[in-house]
Amino acid sequence: MSNSAATNTATSWKDYLELTKPKVVLLILLTAVVGMYMAPVETVPIDVLIIATVGIGFASGGAAVVNHVVDQRIDAIMARTLKRPVATGKIDSKRAILFAVFLSVTSMVLLYVFINPLTAVLTFFGLVGYAFVYTMYLKRATPQNIVIGGLSGAIPPLLGWTAVDGQVHPHALLLVLIIFVWTPPHFWALAIFRRDEYAKAEIPMLPVTHGIAFTKLNIVLYTILLLFAAALPYLTGMSKGIYLISSTILGLIFLFYAIKLKNSDERRIAMDTFKYSINYLMLLFVALLVDRYLPVEIF
Numbered sequence: 359m360s361n362s363a364a365t366n367t368a369t370s371w372k373d374y375l376e377l378t379k380p381k382v383v384l385l386i387l388l389t390a391v392v393g394m395y396m397a398p399v400e401t402v403p404i405d406v407l408i409i410a411t412v413g414i415g416f417a418s419g420g421a422a423v424v425n426h427v428v429d430q431r432i433d434a435i436m437a438r439t440l441k442r443p444v445a446t447g448k449i450d451s452k453r454a455i456l457f458a459v460f461l462s463v464t465s466m467v468l469l470y471v472f473i474n475p476l477t478a479v480l481t482f483f484g485l486v487g488y489a490f491v492y493t494m495y496l497k498r499a500t501p502q503n504i505v506i507g508g509l510s511g512a513i514p515p516l517l518g519w520t521a522v523d524g525q526v527h528p529h530a531l532l533l534v535l536i537i538f539v540w541t542p543p544h545f546w547a548l549a550i551f552r553r554d555e556y557a558k559a560e561i562p563m564l565p566v567t568h569g570i571a572f573t574k575l576n577i578v579l580y581t582i583l584l585l586f587a588a589a590l591p592y593l594t595g596m597s598k599g600i601y602l603i604s605s606t607i608l609g610l611i612f613l614f615y616a617i618k619l620k621n622s623d624e625r626r627i628a629m630d631t632f633k634y635s636i637n638y639l640m641l642l643f644v645a646l647l648v649d650r651y652l653p654v655e656i657f
């Protein structure tokens with residue numbers, strides 16, 4: 359063990375689970391599963407559902423483990439992250455890397471052998487994009503880090519879709535676009551709340567480099583863009599009325615939070631906006647499913 363304080367505490371499977379960022383991965387998997395069920399097929403075979411979900415989950419979790427190893431120095435500086443298992447030394451880098459390799463290799467084998475090479479390759483791009491391009495380079499290089507890096511987090515619906523359909527369908531790309539546009543308001547709301555910690559760790563997040571007022575303006579603009587991006591499934595005929603009504607209501611609530619955040623100095627509103635962003639994405643993807651499978655058509 360590299361850290362002597364850590365040797366006093368036994369490592370449990372919960373520490374390993376924490377390394378995979380399980381709550382984030384769960385939402386990623388929801389978007390991937392919705393991608394599977396939106397693909398133009400009669401049914402999703404149960405083996406594809408299970409193997410692809412495990413494969414995409416292991417790749418996302420593996421990428422998150424690499425993030426803990428690469429970011430251990432800055433994680434130890436920021437209050438939000440200083441108790442993370444690698445940052446404290448509870449799990450040393452070597453074991454974390456072995457765990458990441460296990461998850462990533464298992465994922466690739468599962469997807470390549472039992473699903474299809476296209477899904478394996480696209481998942482590999484997602485993994486490399488987050489674990490290496492974003493975490494190792496972009497995060498420390500530019501305030502647009504999360505905009506570009508957001509592509510990795512946005513890809514899961516496409517992965518789910520290609521797992522059942524084997525093709526990069528334009529409708530799947532709409533779902534990717536929605537998450538891509540959602541990521542900046544999701545993250546910048548939190549970054550406003552945690553601005554001082556990012557400054558202390560010298561990470562060039564937008565509120566650190568360009569100030570809080572400019573970041574708030576960007577959140578409002580991206581939220582407006584999201585309202586349009588989220589209408590595209592209806593406008594292209596992929597989804598119907600139940601989805602349009604849901605996406606419009608969810609989007610207007612998001613915009614309400616963004617405007618409230620822009621017009622207020624209360625830090626709490628930034629955290630409320632961040633939390634809402636997560637509920638927004640979850641409910642939007644549930645709405646896609648309900649709209650598709652509920653045997654009711656309003657328009």
Ligand code: HEM
Binds near residue numbers: 541636639
């Ligand atoms: C580059 C893209 C992204 C960035 C920079 C980002 C940033 C963050 C950060 C820093 C947190 C930690 C909040 C905390 O610990 O208080 C967080 C939480 C979260 N993010 Fe994201 N995120 C991104 C993409 C995504 C994606 C694609 C999803 C799912 C589809 C997602 C879902 C979540 C969830 C569910 C949480 C809450 C986790 C918890 O409560 O422990 N994020 N995000």
Ligand SMILES: CC(C)=CCC/C(C)=C/CC/C(C)=C/COP(=O)(O)OP(=O)(O)O
Binds near residue numbers: 425
């Ligand atoms: C294969 C595939 C689809 C991979 C998906 C990758 C993935 C888990 C994306 C989530 C992105 C995320 C949680 C970023 C957190 O930013 P951060 O790492 O800067 O936040 P932190 O300060 O909390 O570590």
